[in-house]
Structure formats: C-alpha cells, structure tokens
Amino acid sequence: MSGSKYTWSSMNSYFASYLHYNGSAWVKPTHTYLLMPCTDFINNCVLTVGVKLSKKIGLRKVLLIALFFSYLSCFLLIVFPNYFIVLIAMGVFGVGSGFGYFPPIENCWKYYPKSNALIFGICVAGLGLSSSILTPLADFFIVNPKKEGTTPDGYYSETVANNLKKYLYILTGIYVFLGVSAFLLAFEYEEEKQNDEKLIKEEKDDDEQGKKEEG
Numbered sequence: 001m002s003g004s005k006y007t008w009s010s011m012n013s014y015f016a017s018y019l020h021y022n023g024s025a026w027v028k029p030t031h032t033y034l035l036m037p038c039t040d041f042i043n044n045c046v047l048t049v050g051v052k053l054s055k056k057i058g059l060r061k062v063l064l065i066a067l068f069f070s071y072l073s074c075f076l077l078i079v080f081p082n083y084f085i086v087l088i089a090m091g092v093f094g095v096g097s098g099f100g101y102f103p104p105i106e107n108c109w110k111y112y113p114k115s116n117a118l119i120f121g122i123c124v125a126g127l128g129l130s131s132s133i134l135t136p137l138a139d140f141f142i143v144n145p146k147k148e149g150t151t152p153d154g155y156y157s158e159t160v161a162n163n164l165k166k167y168l169y170i171l172t173g174i175y176v177f178l179g180v181s182a183f184l185l186a187f188e189y190e191e192e193k194q195n196d197e198k199l200i201k202e203e204k205d206d207d208e209q210g211k212k213e214e215g
Contacts, residue, residue: 001070001178004171005043005097006131007138008090009036013150014143015086017161022081029154031083035090042094047102054103059188066100067179069093074172078165104182110189134171142167 016029054062073093076085108119140147143163150156 004130004134005039007134010135014164017156018164019083020155021158021161024083027083038087039090039094042091043098046095046098050099051102059103059107062103063183066096069096078168107189138167
C-alpha cells in the first residue's frame with residue numbers, strides 16, 4: 001500500500017482532467033504536480049513517529065491507525081472532487097503510508113536479526129512492485145484503455161477523466177484486501193517468549209551434546 005504512492009506521479013493529468021470536469025474547471029495539470037510532493041512530505045514527517053508509537057502501543061494498533069488514514073484518504077478522493085480536498089487526501093494518505101512503513105520492517109528485523117539487509121531489500125522490492133503493477137493497471141486497463149491523448153491544454157476527454165473514479169473504487173478494494181491481510185498476518189515480536197524458546201533450545205542442545213559425550 002505504501003508503495004502505491006509512486007503511482008500518483010503518473011496520474012497527474014488524469015486527476016487534473018477529473019477535477020476540471022467535476023467542479024474545478026480552473027485546475028490545470030501543473031496544479032496536480034503537488035499531489036506526490038504533498039504525500040511524500042507528510043510521509044517523511046511521520047516515519048519516526050510510527051516507529052516510536054509502535055514501541056508504546058504495539059505493531060497491530062499502529063497498523064490499524066495506518067489503515068484508518070489510508071482508507072480515509074480513499075473516501076475523500078472518491079466523495080469530494082475538489083482540488084484542495086484532494087490535496088488534503090494525499091496528505092492524509094501520507095500519514096497512513098508513513099505510519100505503516102517502518103514498524104513492520106522493524107518487527108521482521110527482530111525475527112531475523114542476522115538478515116536485516118535481506119528483509120529490508122524484500123520490503124523495498126515490494127514497494128517498487130506495487131507501483132509497477134498499479135500504474136499500468138490504471139493507465140492501460142481502467143482509466144485510459146483506448147490510450148487516448150490529451151487536448152492541447154493537457155486534459156483528457158471527459159469519459160477518460162471520469163474513469164478515474166472507477167480506478168479509485170478498485171484501488172480502495174485492493175487496499176482493503178491488503179490491509180486486512182497485513183493485519184491478520186502481523187505477529188508482534190515477543191522478546192520474552194523468544195528468549196524462553198531460545199533458552200529451551202540451548203538446554204536441549206546441551207543435553208544432546210552431553211548424551212553424545214557420555215556415549
């Protein structure tokens with residue numbers, strides 16, 4: 001979900017066209033270039049907050065907060081076709097993606113302390129993969145399947161522009177599936193339990209070693 005923010009950079013003209021035909025005729029494609037920076041700015045502001053909050057209230061509660069802001073963003077984008085509301089929605093999505101970025105990675109690091117680089121690489125690869133899938137999904141299959149060009153002013157036709165709302169519904173469905181799956185599959189690292197299991201394993205290994213030496 002966090003990686004899908006990179007898709008927005010390829011959706012600028014679609015958003016401008018959608019807003020242009022739905023009550024914000026003054027909006028130009030140059031205005032919607034602010035969408036991605038708005039998301040990134042807020043995202044970077046809350047990255048460390050998400051990690052600190054995870055240590056206080058737990059990973060799953062932080063994930064719930066991240067999902068709440070992500071779904072709120074989708075709601076605002078679908079219901080309010082207004083440029084300033086869209087900017088706010090992208091900022092809200094930045095909060096969700098920021099909270100949900102590092103806590104799961106840090107939790108995985110605790111499970112695999114000797115493979116931190118590999119874990120981080122897998123997570124970052126997932127971020128890139130999501131935008132690689134969503135961008136062509138939006139551009140070629142949902143919003144602009146006929147590959148129509150823009151007008152001299154940089155707008156797509158009204159039909160193509162209104163297809164953006166269809167994509168937002170599908171994207172929300174994808175977010176719900178991924179969010180619920182992530183929440184159900186997220187297991188908080190319990191340090192005491194892991195230490196107890198490690199101690200039991202070491203004692204078992206010592207017993208086996210002792211039997212071999214006695215034999």
